[in-house]
Amino acid sequence: MLRFNTNTLSxxxxxxxxxxxxxxxxxxxxxTLTIEDSGVSCSCTTISFPRIIxxxxxxxxxxxxxxRNQFGVVNESAWIKVGGVKHDFIIKGKIV
Numbered sequence: 001m002l003r004f005n006t007n008t009l010s011x012x013x014x015x016x017x018x019x020x021x022x023x024x025x026x027x028x029x030x031x032t033l034t035i036e037d038s039g040v041s042c043s044c045t046t047i048s049f050p051r052i053i054x055x056x057x058x059x060x061x062x063x064x065x066x067x068r069n070q071f072g073v074v075n076e077s078a079w080i081k082v083g084g085v086k087h088d089f090i091i092k093g094k095i096v
Contacts, residue, residue: 001030002053002082004061004089012093014074019066024089026061028053037081047078047089061087067095 004026014020033053040047040063048062063078077090 002026002028002033002085002087004087007088008090008092010092012074012091014065014067014091014093014095016067016070016095018068019064021062021064022089022091024061024063025058026053027058028055031055033082035080035082036084039079041077045076045078047080049080053082061089063089063091065091071095 004024007024009022012022032055035049035051038047044066046064050059053059061080065074065076067074072095074091074093074095077088079086079088
């Protein structure tokens with residue numbers, strides 16, 4: 001069973017000059033798991049994570065948003081699927 005400290009980051013400041021990176025801390029409280037699939041809401045967003053998460057292992061899901069030369073608000077998401085369960089990660093904020 002995976003648990004995360006949070007799955008939503010609100011009021012974030014996203015750079016319009018360099019990619020912005022966000023960390024979602026998690027822990028596997030069950031048996032060894034393999035991440036089956038992942039996705040993002042926009043081509044400006046990437047996600048990285050360990051493919052295999054051992055029992056009792058702490059890990060990070062890392063989401064990077066590249067909004068260079070843009071302005072406005074951000075509502076981006078990424079996700080992983082483990083054991084048929086989808087875990088969403090949402091980042092909301094403003095480009096500065």
